[in-house]
């Protein structure tokens with residue numbers, strides 16, 4: 677992240693929202709009221725526009741993250757803020773026990789453009805993975821005599837719920853939050869023979885995500901002192 681004196685380009689209403697955010701940030705507020713889950717720099721951001729973030733002191737930063745993981749859309753893109761504002765004023769937090777208009781519309785758009793038939797909406801990647809795990813286990817229960825194992829890849833990353841962490845192959849997580857959710861035998865990525873050998877009567881599915889954003893890619897070039905990928 678780069679700090680700059682250049683102003684965050686303003687959008688209509690941005691001044692008001694920045695003032696409101698500054699008003700709501702009380703100097704007596706303490707970082708201690710938040711559970712610490714990761715180490716963060718000691719700045720508090722109040723506004724974002726495109727590639728830029730502004731902190732509570734009005735300092736601007738060029739943000740190379742601009743979101744999170746696969747969801748890097750820049751800060752407050754106008755089509756998204758407009759769509760959210762319009763929908764929030766029309767129908768907000770409709771129970772998932774009912775159909776809602778945007779849910780049907782978006783599922784149809786995804787089906788039309790992806791070639792896939794059905795969408796399961798979730799609030800996070802980890803929940804989507806949980807949905808996939810449940811679906812595979814349901815299939816195993818129904819058609820495979822109770823098969824429940826899902827073969828996953830070493831160094832894979834699937835999110836931070838207990839099952840998603842158990843399915844992930846991050847070495848740093850090996851002894852975290854034990855015991856793990858059972859049923860995720862691991863194999864090496866790109867080793868089809870290993871996958872074949874791991875398949876048993878208990879196998880319901882093989883799972884891998886095409887995006888492996890939380891792991892260093894395996895470097896196929898000859899390692900050098902300055903190789904960023906293999907950190908040698």
Ligand SMILES: Cc1ncc(COP(=O)(O)O)c(C=O)c1O
Pocket residue numbers: 744745746799800801802803833834835836885887888889890
């Ligand atoms: C490949 C992959 N799978 C799953 C997840 C989990 O998504 P979320 O953080 O939305 O739960 C991420 C998040 O970084 C991811 O990169």
